Amino acid sequence: MKAEENSDVKPCFNPIEIEWVKVKMTGELEKIRKHLNKALNHRLKMLKNLNVINTISVNKTDILKARGIFFLIANYFV
Numbered sequence: 001m002k003a004e005e006n007s008d009v010k011p012c013f014n015p016i017e018i019e020w021v022k023v024k025m026t027g028e029l030e031k032i033r034k035h036l037n038k039a040l041n042h043r044l045k046m047l048k049n050l051n052v053i054n055t056i057s058v059n060k061t062d063i064l065k066a067r068g069i070f071f072l073i074a075n076y077f078v
Contacts (some may be wrong), residue, residue: 043057047070052066052070
């Protein structure tokens, strides 16, 4: 797989700069974030109990792999 650092690909990319700006969430948004995290953790625990994932500390790649495994299992029983 090619990356933008490869010498043959580099001329095709314009340099970009990203400046992160931290903002404080309102109390309502913080409450929503907590509910979303609670729901996510509940689903990750279920996937761990089903041996779809090894740990509840996952990244996006782990979730995409788990999704593929889950769909394979689900289609097997249809």
